Amino acid sequence: MQHPSYIKLHSSGELIERIRQLYSLMKECKLCPRKCLAKRFEGNYGVCRSTNQLLVSSLSAHYGEESPLVGWNGSGTIFFTNCNLWCLYCQNYDISHLRHGEVITINQLAEAMLSLQQLGCHNINFVTPTHFIPQIIDAVGIAVDKGLNIPLVYNCGGYESVETLKLLDGIIDIYMPDIKYSINQNSYKYSGAKDYWDVVQPAIIEMHRQIGDLKMNPFGIAERGLLIRHLILPNDITGSKKVLDFIVNKVCVDSYVNIMDQYRPAFKAYRYPELSRNITLDEYYEVINYAESIGLHRGFGKYEKLLEVH
Numbered sequence: 001m002q003h004p005s006y007i008k009l010h011s012s013g014e015l016i017e018r019i020r021q022l023y024s025l026m027k028e029c030k031l032c033p034r035k036c037l038a039k040r041f042e043g044n045y046g047v048c049r050s051t052n053q054l055l056v057s058s059l060s061a062h063y064g065e066e067s068p069l070v071g072w073n074g075s076g077t078i079f080f081t082n083c084n085l086w087c088l089y090c091q092n093y094d095i096s097h098l099r100h101g102e103v104i105t106i107n108q109l110a111e112a113m114l115s116l117q118q119l120g121c122h123n124i125n126f127v128t129p130t131h132f133i134p135q136i137i138d139a140v141g142i143a144v145d146k147g148l149n150i151p152l153v154y155n156c157g158g159y160e161s162v163e164t165l166k167l168l169d170g171i172i173d174i175y176m177p178d179i180k181y182s183i184n185q186n187s188y189k190y191s192g193a194k195d196y197w198d199v200v201q202p203a204i205i206e207m208h209r210q211i212g213d214l215k216m217n218p219f220g221i222a223e224r225g226l227l228i229r230h231l232i233l234p235n236d237i238t239g240s241k242k243v244l245d246f247i248v249n250k251v252c253v254d255s256y257v258n259i260m261d262q263y264r265p266a267f268k269a270y271r272y273p274e275l276s277r278n279i280t281l282d283e284y285y286e287v288i289n290y291a292e293s294i295g296l297h298r299g300f301g302k303y304e305k306l307l308e309v310h
Helices: 005-012 014-027 106-118 130-145 162-166 184-191 196-211 240-251 281-293 304-309
Strands: 054-062 075-080 102-104 124-127 152-156 174-177 222-231 256-260
Touching: 005 014, 005 130, 014 130, 014 162, 054 106, 054 130, 075 106, 075 130, 102 106, 106 124, 106 130, 162 196, 174 196, 184 196, 196 222, 196 240, 222 240, 240 256, 240 281, 256 281
Parallel strands: 075 124, 124 152, 152 174, 174 222, 222 256
Antiparallel strands: 054 075, 054 102
């Protein structure tokens, strides 16, 4: 097994410097592309509604992620409360919108990582980590001293600051971003981000620069690399073909892309007729067939997933 790169970064003392820089970005918050300048250490917040208090909604060995993450012992998922997006159809709206979760300390977060590793989880999967990334990496430093040695997954909505991502170079082993939209008008209407498409492209390119395409061990377990998710919405609200063209032309044709069909109306989706139904099989296969036609070949298709697991 290849040791995660954050161990070497910690040994050199560089991890401590990165943590300092991340906290500096949080002081008048510029962690995400909104750059709202909220003084979070003084109890203020922006769209993410997060102060300096670390909020977690759940910690568990999770088996509902992609097979290269789950393996046979599960992905050690830590769901963080709140989000820097405001998706009206969010299926985890109780966490992202209603703020269900508990305040924990950085030391408790470190212990949680070690407990998930002790359970045999193949990775530590930070779900919606953007607004708490200084505290998270602070906890990683503590956990490394106590034996943490499995890959770290950055599981996010794709609305990320390149400046912040550069501070995670050598720390994060697996980036798992969504690419939600290629249409800014729709990202603004349904997720409250008027520049989503402009932001997500350089963010994905930076992630790929750091860690390349998804690599797995001989047992099919992900060790390092980029895993992209794209959720198909009804009526092509996402602009799926443009998303896939970007991946092929600007990232890599060998990118692992999970083209997801599990959209269902949730939260406020029923207020919008165009979002108030599941996607159809025709909508799904139109995107799948297009992906295949432009050369994408990893992460989707009924045979491909079985091959990568076995």
